[in-house]
Amino acid sequence: MTMQEDYKIDEKGMPMTEMLYEGKAKQVFATGNPEVIIIHYKDDASAYNGIKRAQIANKGEWNNKISSIIYERLEKEGIKTHFIRRIDDRNQLCKRVKVIPIEVIVRNRAAGSMARRLGLPEGMQPKNTIYEYCYKNDELNDPLINEHHAVALGISTYEELDEIHGITERINCLLTEMFARIGVTLVDFKIEFGRTADGTLVLSDELSPDTCRLWDADTQEKLDKDRFRRDLGRVGEAYNEILSRLSRLD
Ligand code: UDP
Numbered sequence: 396m397t398m399q400e401d402y403k404i405d406e407k408g409m410p411m412t413e414m415l416y417e418g419k420a421k422q423v424f425a426t427g428n429p430e431v432i433i434i435h436y437k438d439d440a441s442a443y444n445g446i447k448r449a450q451i452a453n454k455g456e457w458n459n460k461i462s463s464i465i466y467e468r469l470e471k472e473g474i475k476t477h478f479i480r481r482i483d484d485r486n487q488l489c490k491r492v493k494v495i496p497i498e499v500i501v502r503n504r505a506a507g508s509m510a511r512r513l514g515l516p517e518g519m520q521p522k523n524t525i526y527e528y529c530y531k532n533d534e535l536n537d538p539l540i541n542e543h544h545a546v547a548l549g550i551s552t553y554e555e556l557d558e559i560h561g562i563t564e565r566i567n568c569l570l571t572e573m574f575a576r577i578g579v580t581l582v583d584f585k586i587e588f589g590r591t592a593d594g595t596l597v598l599s600d601e602l603s604p605d606t607c608r609l610w611d612a613d614t615q616e617k618l619d620k621d622r623f624r625r626d627l628g629r630v631g632e633a634y635n636e637i638l639s640r641l642s643r644l645d
Contacts, residue, residue, distance in 0.1 A: 401427025408485045410435055419445060420458070420605060426488070430592050431479065434487045440605075442624045444536055451623065456484045457634040458603035463487060464641045465570070465602045472569050474562065477589060477599040492589025492599050496531040496550050497540075499559060501567045502583040506608050507621075509583075518582075518615065524567060526560065531587070558596055559588055566598065574609065577640035579618065582608035604634050 402424070403411040410424035410433045417423075419441040424433040436455035441448045459481065466478035479488040502525040505515035509525065528545060529537045545551040551559075563586065574581045584607035587600040600606070604619040611618060618633040 402433055402488075404433075404483065404486060408435075408483060410486060420455075421601070430491050432489055432491045433482065434489050434601075436485050436487075436601075440620070440623050440630075442620065444533060447624070449623065451630050451634075453631060454605075454634060457631075457638050458601060458605055459485050459487060461603045461634070461638050461641060462601040464638075464644070465573070466598075468573060468644075469566065469569060469598065472565075474566060474569070475595060475597045477591070477597050489599070490591050490597065492591055492597060494531075494587060494589045494599065495555070495559075497545060497559075497587070498529040498531055498537060499563050499586050499588070500527040500529065500583060501525075501563060501586070502527070503567070503571060504580070504582040504608075506582050518610075524564075526563065528556075555596070562588075562596070562598070570602070570607075573644070575612070577644060578612045579637070579640065580610045580612050580615075582610055584608070604637055609637060 405411055413425045415423045415425055415432065420437055420439055422435040422437065424435060426433060436459040438450045438452060438455045439448065440451045440454060463481035466476050470476055470478065477489040477492050479490060481487050502509055505519040505521060506517045509515065510517050528540050528542065530540045530548065530550065531537060542553065542556045545556060546553055566586065570584065571581045584602065586598060586602065588596055589599040590596055607619060608621060609619045610616065617627060618637050621627065622630045622633050
């Protein structure tokens, strides 16, 4: 057993080590290696900063598998990430990182909060890709900030934000192309970054229909968390559809 493999998971798929953190959709568990964690995906869904909550059967399994496929592909393309490997239906082995409390949002089309804020029709394609930063802070409702706020708040530096921006542009190109190949338009998405023990900047958290807006390229049908946010029905079917299309990628 390598250090990395030093963990146990019970027959129900729950890690049997100390829980370090519990978020809205995931739990983080320790392993025998202080630099390695297990991320466990739950079926809990939440929206509007936790105001709307529900359980979506199997969502944890779908998001774990979807995020793993995407991370494996990004790693192959040379993007540094926290991902080590998927363990089973609900668990992933990842490098422990110090999270940078910034959500980086990339918008290829207008939707959601930006469409509302700027009075743009959903689906409108702006001339350029739009990048936004939000300060990860539940009490403040993850406010929109710019790089000057981030530096002033002491949560990042101009150099780090430059590096984050460069990696984010590359991730957007790779993901846009990957989803186009399965007939899906990548409308927008949110990513997060952290630093590993040796100081490497890596992509962290998940990439799934919870964190991306994904529309069928032909019908514009929403295949993401907006089905839950907006009570559109067939939420599970949409997540499952994304997983089955991604599984067919060669
Ligand atoms: N997003 C996310 N977590 C958040 C906020 C946003 O994953 O806390 C994702 C969301 O799923 C969408 C994109 O980031 O793909 C842009 O979200 P937006 O700002 O439009 O927020 P919303 O409409 O959800 O309020």
